[in-house]
Amino acid sequence: MVTIQDVARAAGVSAMTVSHVINDHPHVKTETRARVLQAITDLDYRVNVAARNLRTGRTGTIGLAVPEVDRPYYGQLAAEIITAAARHNLKVAIEQTGASREGELDALALSRNRLYDGLILSTVGLGPADTDLLKVDYPMVILGERIFDGPVDHVAMPNVEGARAATAHLIERGCRRVVLIDGGPPGDEVDVSSLRYDGYREALAEAGIPLDPRLLVHIDGLTMEQGAAAARRVSESGVEFDGAFCVTDTVAMGALRGFADAGVRVPQDVKVIGFDNIAEGAYIVPSLSSIDPDHALMASTAVRFLVGRLAEKGKKRQVAREFISRFTVVARESTGG
Amino acid sequence: MVTIQDVARAAGVSAMTVSHVINDHPHVKTETRARVLQAITDLDYRVNVAARNLRTGRTGTIGLAVPEVDRPYYGQLAAEIITAAARHNLKVAIEQTGASREGELDALALSRNRLYDGLILSTVGLGPADTDLLKVDYPMVILGERIFDGPVDHVAMPNVEGARAATAHLIERGCRRVVLIDGGPPGDEVDVSSLRYDGYREALAEAGIPLDPRLLVHIDGLTMEQGAAAARRVSESGVEFDGAFCVTDTVAMGALRGFADAGVRVPQDVKVIGFDNIAEGAYIVPSLSSIDPDHALMASTAVRFLVGRLAEKGKKRQVAREFISRFTVVARESTGG
Structure with missing residues (x-):
């Protein structure tokens, strides 16, 4: 079995650097990265993912549940979330809820059974009456469209x-x-x-x-x-x-x-x-x-909130955080330029 | 520890039905589904994902690597892939390659280390000279933009x-x-x-x-x-x-x-x-x-090819399959209606 040390030796770098490349760490030089990827390919190295997950209890993937990824707003939001998550070394798995209360409840009920470390849920179907259902025991952030008084971190628009x-x-x-x-x-x-x-x-x-x-x-x-x-x-x-x-x-x-x-x-x-x-x-x-409404700021804040929850695992739960984004009026031709 | 049998008993259904609900099997009645989800919530049941993955060697998630999810073409393609994959009980994790050869090579080199059962790779940066790099040992389908002569399943446009x-x-x-x-x-x-x-x-x-x-x-x-x-x-x-x-x-x-x-x-x-x-x-x-170019047909064919590869795991490898989609000319106002 090929080990991470074998890859490091072949590439002439440390095992830590190999780990950084595997985990998409942003601060690896392009040339070093190419050498490590070549060594991974040459030696046919593979991480034992199941073992790593058992060890860390993490998958490195967060879930993003949006109504529809083919609506420009959600596609552009998803791209911002993927970019923000990558900075925290997290992958994003996207689910579609179909903009229905049922689809959103499914995402909530089943997320702990998925391979997600946490969930960013963009709600449009749930109402204030569903607040109790949001008391889940995994890290979650509500994003976008709705203001809850409940105990959940959320990022909203003004x-x-x-x-x-x-x-x-x-x-x-x-x-x-x-x-x-x-x-x-x-x-x-x-x-x-x-x-x-x-x-x-x-x-x-x-x-x-x-x-x-x-x-x-x-x-x-x-x-x-x-x-x-x-x-x-x-x-x-x-x-x-x-x-x-x-x-x-x-x-x-x-x-x-x-x-x-x-x-x-x-x-x-x-x-x-x-x-x-x-x-x-x-x-x-x-x-x-x-x-x-500054989507990039909303996306990076949602990911930051979620990363905060991931970090406090097992510790005392912080109070729910709320972030309301800022906005600017963009005047173009449709209102006279 | 709550078992799947406990959930089945509480919901008044079989363990198989509970499994179907957890895995988003499409043929469960809405009413039954609601009852099972309620029982899952009431009993706080959770699948031991790590154990299941060790047992089956599967994660139930496929990777989809596209240049940019916020470009309408790729957002709409991703939505079609998610829909097609759901029919096969598969989740989709979306990665962005940034439309670069380097991003696509990374997706290839690192996919086997991710939690994917297989990969659908939408290429725009790789060239025919990269054919050898496509000889990966996990299920993969190339989607969309490029025709390879290599040994890889691919779905292309005309x-x-x-x-x-x-x-x-x-x-x-x-x-x-x-x-x-x-x-x-x-x-x-x-x-x-x-x-x-x-x-x-x-x-x-x-x-x-x-x-x-x-x-x-x-x-x-x-x-x-x-x-x-x-x-x-x-x-x-x-x-x-x-x-x-x-x-x-x-x-x-x-x-x-x-x-x-x-x-x-x-x-x-x-x-x-x-x-x-x-x-x-x-x-x-x-x-x-x-x-x-009939994206829905391209998406469902790409997923079908990948599911075929997943099923033949360990068996003799089939020859590479190729599907070129059909097309229609849509005449609208920009060419005189």
């Missing part, structure tokens, strides 16, 4: 404040009749749509603009398809409007298509702003104004 | 044929001066750009249109940013053109932005087609014509 700023940006640009395209009528649930609805409502109130329920357009799922259908619907409704706040950029990308289909010009007839600042927004025509 | 059809589509729509925006001058490497360049060249030859080197625009990386810069560059070059074939949809999305910046109208002044049929293409304005 949803109300960001939505207020988005709506205020439209009002500053002269809009008085602002459509809200969101994920459903406000209910008891603390979901992204209802938080951003609160921000929308507050901005109107601050500007002394009465809220017109005919400007609230609810959709069944935050997709491009639904956004396009909503924009066509409001355009054909006969209701006057001059602005649109879409609760996500993906919905806004669909809405831009729906307005184009209906012959409504952006930004001349209607100014449009989204939320999330996905990469595509800077390139589409017209480019999309948005709220940027 | 790159030459698709590119020929894309270019022919522009010619059918009246274009005679077709710009090619691709990833670099054709070299010895069998990469996506050079294969699609071959298809472009063939379509021109078939139509009796001479190839004008001034219409070949090379970019440094297949990104929106590079696509936008290339479109601006060719628009300002003084060279006449009436069509543009971009080797990926991501590049084409950038090019649409670049043409808009330069005051070149799509499709009136220039007709544009991409390759990949990413979801965004149907919604942007103008909507993007493209070549659809």
Whole structure:
């Protein structure tokens, strides 16, 4: 059996350096790395993973449960998490929950049976009533969309404040009749749509603009398809409007298509702003104004929280930590540049 | 210690059913599933993963190495792979290679030391000269961008044929001066750009249109940013053109932005087609014509090949399998609808 010492000898480095290469440690010189990888290949060396896991009780992999990895927001978030985790020498296994409460409960119930050292859970289906289910006995961080009062570390967006700023940006640009395209009528649930609805409502109130329920357009799922259908619907409704706040950029990308289909010009007839600042927004025509919640900061904070939990294993549990990200308003062509 | 039998008794089902729920077996009734998950939670049951892995030699997780998960093409491909793998009761851990030969070699060299039962590797950096490095002793499937003659299972796109059809589509729509925006001058490497360049060249030859080197625009990386810069560059070059074939949809999305910046109208002044049929293409304005290589079929075939390799463990190795996907031309507004 080939040992790590054999590899080290063949590569002319220390066993520690070989270990660093195997574990993707960032501070190994390119040339040294290449030599170690060559020695690993030449000698056909392999780590006894099962033995290592039994010894350390770790797998070096964290789980990331997101609604859908093919929606730009989650794809870009996952890339940021992978980058942040790599700095802590952790791999990321991605699961899709399908944006359902059931899928998220499965991720929670089954994670301790998976090969994860911990879990970052991006919730959209769970509600405050599910707080008890979040009292899991493995390291976990809730990421993104929802604020819990529960005992769990979480990283959230400034949803109300960001939505207020988005709506205020439209009002500053002269809009008085602002459509809200969101994920459903406000209910008891603390979901992204209802938080951003609160921000929308507050901005109107601050500007002394009465809220017109005919400007609230609810959709069944935050997709491009639904956004396009909503924009066509409001355009054909006969209701006057001059602005649109879409609760996500993906919905806004669909809405831009729906307005184009209906012959409504952006930004001349209607100014449009989204939320999330996905990469595509800077390139589409017209480019999309948005709220940027600093995903890189959210991702690195979520990973840092999780790494903190991993480190305290067996020690007294710290109190739950909360991080609300900052945001900036990104003004582009869809609101007049 | 709580056993699987305890869970089965509490839920009123067989131990086999509990096992199915834990392993995400697709054919468990929703109601039964909920009962089993409740019993797992109530009894605080956990699988001894390390013991199971020592027993089976399996982790139930396959690796998927892609250049970048935040590029729409790869995000959408990853989602298809996750869906296809779930049908075989496999989880997917995603790694990013950074689109570099070094990143891909790392994925190859280190996969056997990871917790993967096998690897699906989406290559863009490796070349035919690296064939020997692909002779790994764990199950692996090469996906997507490159054709090897080596001894490895692979699933590829019909790159030459698709590119020929894309270019022919522009010619059918009246274009005679077709710009090619691709990833670099054709070299010895069998990469996506050079294969699609071959298809472009063939379509021109078939139509009796001479190839004008001034219409070949090379970019440094297949990104929106590079696509936008290339479109601006060719628009300002003084060279006449009436069509543009971009080797990926991501590049084409950038090019649409670049043409808009330069005051070149799509499709009136220039007709544009991409390759990949990413979801965004149907919604942007103008909507993007493209070549659809049937990602779902590619993903399910790649997973099927890998599952086949997993099943033959220890048996005589089968010959390498190859699958070239089919394609369709999707005509949208960017080529006149």
